[in-house]
Amino acid sequence: MFEFLDLERYDLFGAFWVTVQLTFYSALGSLIWGTVLAAMRVSPVPIMRAFGTAYVHLFRNTPLTLIILACSQGLYFTLQFDMGTGGDPEPLGFRLAVLGFVAYTATFVCEALRSGINTVPVGQAEAARALGLNFSQVLRLIVLPQAFRSVVAPLANVLIALTKNTTIASAIGVAEAAALMKVMIENEAQLLPIAAIFAFGFIVLVLPMGLFLGWLSKRVAVKR
């Protein structure tokens, strides 16, 4: 029943590899940018807090497809911002997509982290300040390490959603799994088996992530 699956003609593994890379770079970027945003939202500087809040509300509430299209249309075609690719469409589409995913997913990382920050007793931050640590040290050494440990499970959900969201990159021509799926469905007229293959592919990617992070979240939990 899978005789249409000509791996010479359809680079199934290559397409999923692009999905994996999209997910990896987007996750890394979201984690960093999301942490910066969370730091802004709890900072004592009002303008930073205002920026963090405005950013999160704006990007979290905009459909991801729009953000990805805006990266492509707005940044590249209008502003000619080629992200160091010289306009080569392969890496350009990929990088623009990663940028869009990071811009969007970071808001969820930020909000998850913020709920984690709230689980750290405020007395510990005071004790750290009383020792003479400055704001950034208190955040980096005391608050964030505990916040991260308490939000591994919600961050796992963000990562799983991100993995599936990478399919939207096909909208700007990135050759990831969903893009290949569309091509195969058009060529082969075998909707259900093809969809099943790609669904299976995503489960293979996402399931171990969920299991691993679920285990990790129990392991690193801070005892109080």
Add this chain to the structure above:
Amino acid sequence: MSETSLTKEPEDASHATEDLVVLDSVNKHFGALHVLQDINLTIKRGEVVVVIGPSGSGKSTLCRSINRLETIDAGTITIDGDPLPSEGRELARLRADVGMVFQSFNLFAHKTVLENVMLGPIKVRKEDKAEVETRARALLDRVGVGNQADKYPAQLSGGQQQRVAIARALAMQPKVMLFDEPTSALDPEMINEVLEVMQQLAAEGMTMVVVTHEMGFARSAANRVVFMADGRIVEEADPHQFFDNPRSDRAKDFLSKILAH
């Protein structure tokens, strides 16, 4: 002296009478509530001052203002001659000279006991790690929890946690130690082990401000008792005089209540 000292060597005699912490006309509000009203208080080097008073009288706020965990609205606070700066590097440096012990211990839950004690000297004072570790272990031995160094705070009893918190503050070699009801969150059988450490510290000449209702400690270790009510210092006296012969009606009333049980 063969034992490791908990404190820095006492300064020479000319410094011995110097004023270490000086609060001058300090005022603070929480909204409409006037929590600190014209507080004037001078704490000399080596002095142990016990602050006592009914709940809500502003004792914690006073303590917290001294290392600026709370801002004040008016007046000045100087520590060893330096006025408390409002922000930044200078403030952090000054805070490092003022050790603080909280009612709820506030140990860093994700760090071991030893790491809790070593964090300040390494990250704030940028001291050498090996030296800090030696000092930290000696301090933990002195407060009687040397064998718990590699455990996490949650694995310790309240009394042990509070002793670690004292060691953590001492590791910074502070000029003055503030204690805000250090034994109030402890089960009765653990109170003494913490008070003993504080007694010893007082005997070694550490300058201490202690908010506590432990009269035994006040009588045996304090040079002075400061009685607060409604945001004011109502009475200041030698501990024996204060407990045996309080002058103000507020103090008499308060003492009759805490002595009743």
